[in-house]
Amino acid sequence: MNLQSKLKIKNENLQQELFRMLALYAGQWLLRSGRSKGGKPWRFVSGGVLLYIGATGKIPFIPWLQRINKNHGQFNCKYEIVVQQPPAIVFSYFRDFRNLKKHIPCLKSAKPLDIEKTHWELTIEIMGKSCPFELFVVKERINEFLGWSANEDAFLYHTGRIELREGVIPNITVLDLVFSYTPPGGNIGRFLTSPFQPLVRSKLRLFLDKLRKEIEEEIYLS
Incomplete structure (x- = not known):
């Protein structure tokens, strides 16, 4: 594997890690704000989905959408x-x-x-x-x-x-x-x-x- 390929893989890995961190922070913020703003259901659902993405690196629903x-x-x-x-x-x-x-x-x-x-x-x-x-x-x-x-x-x-x-x-x-x-x-x-x-x-x-x-x-x- 040449240097350019290694740098590309490293850059993609860094992007994925950054994306997961942002998902974790956004999920936590939505859950906290949901409690302080009357507990709107969409905030809890969205926050939970973002926390799942941040924790696993997987986006839910895509395999299900592909199947149907x-x-x-x-x-x-x-x-x-x-x-x-x-x-x-x-x-x-x-x-x-x-x-x-x-x-x-x-x-x-x-x-x-x-x-x-x-x-x-x-x-x-x-x-x-x-x-x-x-x-x-x-x-x-x-x-x-x-x-x-x-x-x-x-x-x-x-x-x-x-x-x-x-x-x-x-x-x-x-x-x-x-x-x-x-x-x-x-x-x-x-x-x-x-x-x-x-x-x-x-x-x-x-x-x-x-x-x-x-x-x-x-x-x-x-």
Whole structure:
């Protein structure tokens, strides 16, 4: 193991310890303030959960949410964007999921698990804890179509596909994206997150605009 890897592991361990300490302090504060402010139930529940996280380093409910996070109750988002690059460059960019890391703060790693890069392992960080999941390229036509799906027990189960076609002028690509996801907890999660869907859709649109800008500028300049 080289020095860089050792430093990375040490840094991750320090972050986890800091997270646990903060959880312990926050849990104690909620329990104390709950007693002094009329004993509101949510303070005792939240304080207990934070104390559990601080003591064990484990986040409760995530395994349970993964077990019931089946492919139902999905939200669907559809977008169309125009990219000032030929389809070959746009397809190449989306075909490598490592390109998404710089635009998704909670995405900590993305690595292919096979030579063809059809099987990936992605790791997101939630409340200081790493949640890895697998991603599969399920269908593709070079420079025309790409479809992918997360494994069914992923914390955030989702599927996506992009279709590319040439624009009316050279070196222009029209990209159609369909993104479907199931909030953690299946139908329960769908009900709880319904009010936030307009915000999610606007964030996805901004995310696509960032990708478009990078494809047009950085890849072109390189």
